[in-house]
Amino acid sequence: MDLYRSHVLICGGTGCTSSGAEQLIGEFEAQLAANGLEKEVKIVKTGCFGLCALGPVVVVYPEGAFYSMVKKEDVAEIVTEHLLKGRIVKRLVYSETIEDDSIKSLNEVDFYKKQQRVALRNCGVINPENIEEYIAFDGYKALATAITEMTPQEVINTIKESGLRGRGGGGFPTGLKWEFASKSVNEQKYVCCNADEGDPGAFMDRSILEGDPHSVLEAMAIAGYAIGANQGYIYIRAEYPIAVQRLEIAIKQAKEYGLLGENIFGTDFSFDIGLRLGAGAFVCGEETALMTSIEGHRGEPRPRPPFPAVKGLWGKPTILNNVETYANIPVIINNGVEWFTKIGTEKSKGTKVFALGGKINNTGLVEVPMGTTMREIVEEIGGGVPNGKKFKAAQTGGPSGGCIPASLIDTPIDYDSLISIGSMMGSGGLIVMDEDNCMVDIAKFFLEFTVDESCGKCSPCRIGTKRLLEILDKITKGNGTLEDLDRLELLCNNIKNASLCGLGQTAPNPVLSTLRYFRDEYVAHVVDKKCPAGVCKSLTNFEIIADKCKGCSACARKCPANAITGEIKKPFVIDKEKCIKCGACIETCKFGAIVKR
Amino acid sequence: MSKESVIPFKGTAEQEKQLMAVIEEHKGEDGALIPVLHKAQGIYGYLPIEVQKMIAEGLGVSLAEVYGVVTFYTQFSLNPTGEYKVAVCLGTACYVKGSGDIIDKIKEILKIDVGGCTPDGKFSLEATRCIGACGLAPVLTVNDDVYGRLVVDDVEGILKKYMD
Numbered sequence: 039m040d041l042y043r044s045h046v047l048i049c050g051g052t053g054c055t056s057s058g059a060e061q062l063i064g065e066f067e068a069q070l071a072a073n074g075l076e077k078e079v080k081i082v083k084t085g086c087f088g089l090c091a092l093g094p095v096v097v098v099y100p101e102g103a104f105y106s107m108v109k110k111e112d113v114a115e116i117v118t119e120h121l122l123k124g125r126i127v128k129r130l131v132y133s134e135t136i137e138d139d140s141i142k143s144l145n146e147v148d149f150y151k152k153q154q155r156v157a158l159r160n161c162g163v164i165n166p167e168n169i170e171e172y173i174a175f176d177g178y179k180a181l182a183t184a185i186t187e188m189t190p191q192e193v194i195n196t197i198k199e200s201g202l203r204g205r206g207g208g209g210f211p212t213g214l215k216w217e218f219a220s221k222s223v224n225e226q227k228y229v230c231c232n233a234d235e236g237d238p239g240a241f242m243d244r245s246i247l248e249g250d251p252h253s254v255l256e257a258m259a260i261a262g263y264a265i266g267a268n269q270g271y272i273y274i275r276a277e278y279p280i281a282v283q284r285l286e287i288a289i290k291q292a293k294e295y296g297l298l299g300e301n302i303f304g305t306d307f308s309f310d311i312g313l314r315l316g317a318g319a320f321v322c323g324e325e326t327a328l329m330t331s332i333e334g335h336r337g338e339p340r341p342r343p344p345f346p347a348v349k350g351l352w353g354k355p356t357i358l359n360n361v362e363t364y365a366n367i368p369v370i371i372n373n374g375v376e377w378f379t380k381i382g383t384e385k386s387k388g389t390k391v392f393a394l395g396g397k398i399n400n401t402g403l404v405e406v407p408m409g410t411t412m413r414e415i416v417e418e419i420g421g422g423v424p425n426g427k428k429f430k431a432a433q434t435g436g437p438s439g440g441c442i443p444a445s446l447i448d449t450p451i452d453y454d455s456l457i458s459i460g461s462m463m464g465s466g467g468l469i470v471m472d473e474d475n476c477m478v479d480i481a482k483f484f485l486e487f488t489v490d491e492s493c494g495k496c497s498p499c500r501i502g503t504k505r506l507l508e509i510l511d512k513i514t515k516g517n518g519t520l521e522d523l524d525r526l527e528l529l530c531n532n533i534k535n536a537s538l539c540g541l542g543q544t545a546p547n548p549v550l551s552t553l554r555y556f557r558d559e560y561v562a563h564v565v566d567k568k569c570p571a572g573v574c575k576s577l578t579n580f581e582i583i584a585d586k587c588k589g590c591s592a593c594a595r596k597c598p599a600n601a602i603t604g605e606i607k608k609p610f611v612i613d614k615e616k617c618i619k620c621g622a623c624i625e626t627c628k629f630g631a632i633v634k635r
Numbered sequence: 636m637s638k639e640s641v642i643p644f645k646g647t648a649e650q651e652k653q654l655m656a657v658i659e660e661h662k663g664e665d666g667a668l669i670p671v672l673h674k675a676q677g678i679y680g681y682l683p684i685e686v687q688k689m690i691a692e693g694l695g696v697s698l699a700e701v702y703g704v705v706t707f708y709t710q711f712s713l714n715p716t717g718e719y720k721v722a723v724c725l726g727t728a729c730y731v732k733g734s735g736d737i738i739d740k741i742k743e744i745l746k747i748d749v750g751g752c753t754p755d756g757k758f759s760l761e762a763t764r765c766i767g768a769c770g771l772a773p774v775l776t777v778n779d780d781v782y783g784r785l786v787v788d789d790v791e792g793i794l795k796k797y798m799d
Contacts, residue, residue: 056768056781090770239727241767276673276710277766314666315673317708318764334666335700336707352665395728395769402770436727469727483730493707 042080044121047097049162051086051248052241052280053402054093058110059083062094065110069117079121085161085249088403089149092132097144097162104144106132149400152419154381156389157205157365158405161249166284169291172252178297180371184260185307193264194220197367199375201387206232206323206360207435207464208540209386209453215357218347219265222355227267229258230351230358232328233274233281236320237436238487240467242391243361245403247274247281250365251288255311257367259298262309265357270311273328276318285313320437320491324539325350325358327493338495339539360465362391382408386452396433396469399424409450412442416470427472431555435464437484437491438544440551441477460551462544476573477556478563482510484548492541499542502533506549514574518564527553572634575619579635584609586631593623593632644685653678654686658693667694668704672711681712717752717759719797721745723775726765733787734773738762740790741775758797 048054048063063083070076087095092106096116103126105116112130119125128136134147144150155161164171172178184193198213219227231254235243247254258270274282289311292298300308314332321327322337329351331337350356366388370378382388386408392415395401399421406415412432416422423429431441434451440461442449449455453463471480485507494500509526512518530546537543553560562568569577582593582602587609594602594610601617604610612623612632624632657674661667671690676682682705691698705711723729723738738760742748745758752759768774771783775793782793 052767053770056766056771056774056783090768093770236764237727238725238730238765239769240765241769244767277764315670316710317669317673318710319708320764331669332666334668334704336703393728393769395772396731401728401772433727467727469731471731475731480731483727 040077040080042078044079045099046079046081046121047084047099047162048081049085049087049093049095050083050166050280051090051093051161051245052278053086053090054095055280057093057107059094061110062096062108062113065113066117069113070121073117073122075117075121082165083167084163085166086158086245086403087162088153088158088245088405089132089400090402091400092402101126101141102143103127103141104132104135105130148421149402149404149419152410152414153405154389154407155405156369156381157246157362157391158249158403159369160253161245161403164250166249166251167287169252169288169295169297172250176372177252177368178256180368181256181259181263181297182303183371185263185305186303190220190264190266193260193371196371196375197264200370200378201382201385202363202366202370202378203386203453204360205362205366205390205465207438207462209463212359212363215347215359216261216264218345219267219355219357222348224355226269226352226354227265228351228354228356229261229265229267229270230329230332230356231258231270231272231364232323232325232358232360233272233278234316234323234328235275235278235361235465236323236491237438237465237467239393239395239469240436240465241393242403242466244278244281246361246365246391247278248284251281251284252292253368254285254361254364255288255292255298257364258311259302259309260367260371261357261359261364263307265355267357268308268310270309271314271332271351272311273314273316273322273332276315282313282315289313319493320487321493321539321541324541327539328358329356336493338493339541341538362466383450383452385454390451390463390466392434392466392468394420394468394470397423397427397472397475398470406451408452411448411450413447415451415468416447420470423470423472427474430471430473430475431477433461433469433471433480433548434467435462435544435547436467437487438462438540438547439464439467440547441471441480441555443555445555460547460554462547474571474573476514476569476571477552477559478510478514478569479571479573481549481552482507482514485510485545488541488545492545496536496538496542498533498536499538499545502529502537503542503545505529506533506546510549513560513563514569515576516563516567516574518560520561520564522564523553523557523560568635578619579614580612580617580619580621580623581633581635582610582612583631583633586629588629588631590628592626592628596622596626598622644683646679646683646685650678651689654689655693658690662694668696668701669708672701672705676711681715683713714750714752714759715756717757719758719777720761721758721775721777721794722761722763722766724764724766724768724773725762726769726772728765728769729773732772734775734785736787737773737775737785737790740787741794744791744794758794 096105202212203209319337322331327337327339346356391405492499589607599618601613687701691701749762774783
């Protein structure tokens, strides 16, 4: 193997690829060649570093210089200054890492300080398209330990004792799930991986698959050994082309190295993995619907019991775990139960990955020990809400979850405390909202999603969510009544109790939790006919404050509806009948004289 | 669910040959229908009824089954898409940062609705689920080009690049 004096790590995750990382790689190659450095410096395309807001991200080792928002034009400077002459280009280094004229380690930066990367351990560290790099980081060691030194029951016991719970959202104990499937007697069993990450605003699984695909393959093989299955399927969204491609490469390499296929490590255990592409249906994240979809049908759920551990894919005993759950398995076996149980809280062990987004400074991927508070995530890791606005709520669990208001920002995040405050862990989407977001509108947004995605098999979900949306729409249009709020609550509870699958059972959560914590906002919509955040257009009026208006006519010239009139140097007025509430005037006014009411 | 296309089917013999090869490859496999539909859409760009009939016959399943699956999943389209596929992310992160206004502006400029295609076949508009580029929210894509951190005023300039 060639030795290099420097390594340039370029993030090849989706966020950075979207902001131009691919072009950077080409430019680095060209510049290195031009300077004759191609044998001294190695370029590594890695998975996600987590700080997507600063993409594209480039890290140069051994110095550990963290270059952020790198442009193609900057590459030549990094190569000639840093790589050739050894002078770090401070101008381009992430400002948080500069201290007293020297650079400090990434781990000391606020964004990373409170994080603990377990599931994401290899993301941003190794080249996901090279199996040898994964092996060099203890890859496939856990599989070797499991199948050569442990009995299947010992593997199951280890996972049970670790306290690992499903990271897809439900939080069911993983070891228990495996035990049920191992006890089902059948010649054919299956191991499935749920990579149908459908929550809007969530990209944890995608980053693991893009940054460390082998950890999922390894864990699935371990699961196969534990329950007695020799075939696995990964059900992945077709919207994730980079992840699909890296998984294909990873499966091919694992087979070449004899780590998948017949007689792994010379034992009589054989295991193979196939990919199945989803086709855009949120309901397919539900386990029975996912299996129906792999079978090639409309992805509709079926009643449970029988549970998949007894009768799953093609009627055979099947376990289904989420990507992040699998990513934890190899470390648990390598580092031991004791190590793992030290992380997290009493009932929620380990870490959780969140996709931090919305109104927050550091959007990106974070992994924290269970029990970390929302305040730590939002204020310390996330760097707070931008533009001096106030934190209003955080939404977890996507369309199945709820909002956590500012008053509960010190809640420790684990499965049970989130459920007790009316939200849920969910798969890890965490969207921050500020005072400009209307909570009724957010509830409506999620209901629009569930109405769209309801598969239509059971009527409580199909009809109930539609009616919920209609009531919400009525409220945002200013036609709601106080009785509508009671009706919403009643309908929500009925849908929860009567729906066939998880989609319907959790669809009312966004409504219930906003009603619980932001009832005054609903009341403002129905009684005062006002939208306090100024989002619901039917309830918002634009007005010019006469005292502040200088009469410059800038707004009147910008107004597309000619709704603003007045004399120069005298206060202008907006004709409410003509106003289309586009907001163009507010952006134009230099004096802050126009307000939304 | 998108309505059936009124644009006449213009499949070529070459495309049909490719489709037959795909069907042959997957025939008899468990759960073959969805992978075949993905590849068929790759060949034709969409899945008109003529293509669905060929798949039903080739795999030996009913046309109702094929149509049922095609209309269930949002990735499968009964309509041809434009030369430039404009897709606006309506994931939560993009939505709270105002992607709703972005999509309204595009509708206004192109005079088409979500799921529609301009009469000259140049642009089609989609609202997509999260594409995972939340760090850049709000985001839109035109074919493989990604545009992030958008404000409404950026829209016109972006579309113009593809208009000539």
